[in-house]
Amino acid sequence: MANPTAAMLVIGDEILSGRTRDANMHHLAGRLTETGIDLKEVRVVADDAPAIVAALRVLSGSFDHVFTSGGIGPTHDDITADCVAQAFGAAIDVREDARALLAAHYDRQGMEFNAARMRMARIPEGATLIDNPVSVAPGFTLGNVHVMAGVPSVFTAMVESVLPKLTGGEPLLSQTIRITRGEGDIAEPLGLLAREYTTLTFGSYPFQKDGRYGANIVIRGTEQDKLFAACARLLELFGDDAA
Amino acid sequence: MANPTAAMLVIGDEILSGRTRDANMHHLAGRLTETGIDLKEVRVVADDAPAIVAALRVLSGSFDHVFTSGGIGPTHDDITADCVAQAFGAAIDVREDARALLAAHYDRQGMEFNAARMRMARIPEGATLIDNPVSVAPGFTLGNVHVMAGVPSVFTAMVESVLPKLTGGEPLLSQTIRITRGEGDIAEPLGLLAREYTTLTFGSYPFQKDGRYGANIVIRGTEQDKLFAACARLLELFGDDAA
Numbered sequence: 089m090a091n092p093t094a095a096m097l098v099i100g101d102e103i104l105s106g107r108t109r110d111a112n113m114h115h116l117a118g119r120l121t122e123t124g125i126d127l128k129e130v131r132v133v134a135d136d137a138p139a140i141v142a143a144l145r146v147l148s149g150s151f152d153h154v155f156t157s158g159g160i161g162p163t164h165d166d167i168t169a170d171c172v173a174q175a176f177g178a179a180i181d182v183r184e185d186a187r188a189l190l191a192a193h194y195d196r197q198g199m200e201f202n203a204a205r206m207r208m209a210r211i212p213e214g215a216t217l218i219d220n221p222v223s224v225a226p227g228f229t230l231g232n233v234h235v236m237a238g239v240p241s242v243f244t245a246m247v248e249s250v251l252p253k254l255t256g257g258e259p260l261l262s263q264t265i266r267i268t269r270g271e272g273d274i275a276e277p278l279g280l281l282a283r284e285y286t287t288l289t290f291g292s293y294p295f296q297k298d299g300r301y302g303a304n305i306v307i308r309g310t311e312q313d314k315l316f317a318a319c320a321r322l323l324e325l326f327g328d329d330a331a
Numbered sequence: 332m333a334n335p336t337a338a339m340l341v342i343g344d345e346i347l348s349g350r351t352r353d354a355n356m357h358h359l360a361g362r363l364t365e366t367g368i369d370l371k372e373v374r375v376v377a378d379d380a381p382a383i384v385a386a387l388r389v390l391s392g393s394f395d396h397v398f399t400s401g402g403i404g405p406t407h408d409d410i411t412a413d414c415v416a417q418a419f420g421a422a423i424d425v426r427e428d429a430r431a432l433l434a435a436h437y438d439r440q441g442m443e444f445n446a447a448r449m450r451m452a453r454i455p456e457g458a459t460l461i462d463n464p465v466s467v468a469p470g471f472t473l474g475n476v477h478v479m480a481g482v483p484s485v486f487t488a489m490v491e492s493v494l495p496k497l498t499g500g501e502p503l504l505s506q507t508i509r510i511t512r513g514e515g516d517i518a519e520p521l522g523l524l525a526r527e528y529t530t531l532t533f534g535s536y537p538f539q540k541d542g543r544y545g546a547n548i549v550i551r552g553t554e555q556d557k558l559f560a561a562c563a564r565l566l567e568l569f570g571d572d573a574a
Contacts, residue, residue, distance in 0.1 A: 098373075100534075101532060101534055101551075102534055102536060102549065103356075103357075103360065103373075104360055104370045104371065104372075104373070105360060105361075105364050105370070105503065105505070105551065106357060106358075106359075106360030106361030106362070106363070106364050106370075107505065107534075107549060108536070109357040110356070110357070113346075113353070113375070114346075114349060114352040114353070115349075116349075117346065117347055117348060117349030118348075118349030119349075120349070121348050121349050127347045127348070127349075128347065128376075128377060128382075129347075129374065129375065129376055129377075129382070130341075130346075130347070130373075130374065130375035131372065131373065131374050131375075132356070132372065132373035132374075133371075133372055134371060134372075135532075135534070139371075139372070161514055161535065161537060162514050162515045162518045163514060163517065163518045163521055163522065163533075163535040163546075164518065164521065164522035164525050164533070165525075165532075165533065165534055165535060194515075199513055199515070199516075199544075200515075200516070202515055202516070202518075202519070203519065204514075204515045204516075204517075204518030204519050204522075205513075205515035205518075207518075223539075239537065260348065262348070262350065270442055270448075271404055271405050271406060271447075272405045272437075272442070272443075272445055272447045272448035273442075273443070273445070273447075274406065274447075275405045275406045275407065275445075275447030275448075275450075276445070276446065276447050278406055278407065279406065279407035279447075282407050282408075289344060289378075289408075290406075290407070290408065291343075291344055291345055291350075291378075291408055292404065292406040292408060293345060293351070294404060294482065296466075301442075303406075306345065306350060308344075308348065
């Protein structure tokens with residue numbers, strides 16, 4: 089059976105302006121691969137309601153899961169929860185369990201639980217909360233969309249709250265063979281191998297080091313026996329130039 | 332007049348599997364901001380022809396420019412040029428000027444110019460070549476799509492070959508004010524300021540350091556006078572907590 093599929097939607101002007109280098113995509117990609125969920129597409133859009141709503145509708149209709157990152161804080165540019173409600177035609181309001189979590193948190197911190205902070209308790213109707221062990225304000229799952237914070241430490245923690253609840257497939261395994269030949273010399277035998285092992289994928293990532301050309305060949309698949317057989321063939325084909 | 336708009340399409344299984352952390356998005360985002368071209372969306376798709384062709388069609392129809400990264404090497408998984416040809420209904424074949432560049436390069440290197448390497452001279456009809464000062468194999472521009480390599484050093488060099496040929500708008504300026512108050516205390520006055528200065532955008536990026544809460548407020552816009560006026564207001568509002 090094929091693995092479940094996923095998309096990620098990164099929400100944030102700061103990524104598109106080049107101010108911030110996104111870290112969440114790389115983290116989620118690695119964790120999904122380990123879980124046996126195939127990440128098929130990532131989109132990055134601005135803090136712009138029509139763009140967010142349109143992307144949510146397309147991605148949630150095309151993949152088994154959608155993971156979002158960003159836009160769930162207390163400020164005016166945090167519009168993700170409202171956009172998710174709009175995309176699914178769900179009502180949205182302050183929810184009592186989320187409000188209580190935040191009220192207790194700000195009470196412990198001796199900080200005022202004001203109107204801006206109350207916005208973080210706005211949760212679309214029918215959603216399940218996602219635990220936030222770092223800074224309390226919860227994420228949520230509505231339908232197949234998992235809404236998480238953009239701050240990397242919080243995003244990472246929320247991913248670990250969500251993943252155990254999802255049914256993964258077979259983890260995608262990978263092996264890397266380093267070949268110190270020009271990629272153009274590797275291409276033909278590699279292409280033949282890729283046509284022979286149709287359930288594996290073969291990626292070629294060239295490098296140049298100390299004046300020598302080479303490529304890392306990454307072989308991926310869920311069947312360990314085929315993976316090792318293909319690695320053995322590649323090592324045999326390139327002899328001393330492969331490792 | 333509004334700035335030109337752009338999208339980026341990152342092509343590569345290695346990003347979606349979490350093996351490689353993409354660097355090109357962050358680089359391009361920063362350079363476009365400096366050039367006065369507004370990056371509105373980024374998509375990352377796998378080495379999968381239907382996904383690449385569909386994304387190319389949507390993005391090239393929606394934005395003034397599309398910049399692609401990845402999939403133009405000599406191996407079987409390098410399918411970007413063929414996908415661009417397909418998306419635009421253009422013919423594709425080995426082109427003499429690209430072939431000559433590569434032939435001279437491999438001759439200098441004492442490497443065989445074989446069939447796999449010849450694939451890198453396949454250019455869609457009607458395209459303009461993009462210079463590659465790093466490793467010779469060219470990128471190309473077809474219509475409003477700029478096709479570049481995924482290897483970061485080559486991508487970076489190709490961006491510098493392309494950008495001087497494009498008409499930019501007014502560079503997006505930004506200023507950051509660091510406020511050591513909880514984001515929930517900043518939210519209301521910041522929201523009022525955002526409604527007052529409608530041509531500027533105000534982003535709030537929270538942090539926690541040495542047990543204190545704070546946020547970096549990033550104000551962006553093309554009018555320097557308004558930018559400084561808004562910064563002055565923010566500094567006044569938060570007194571000793573702002574810097």
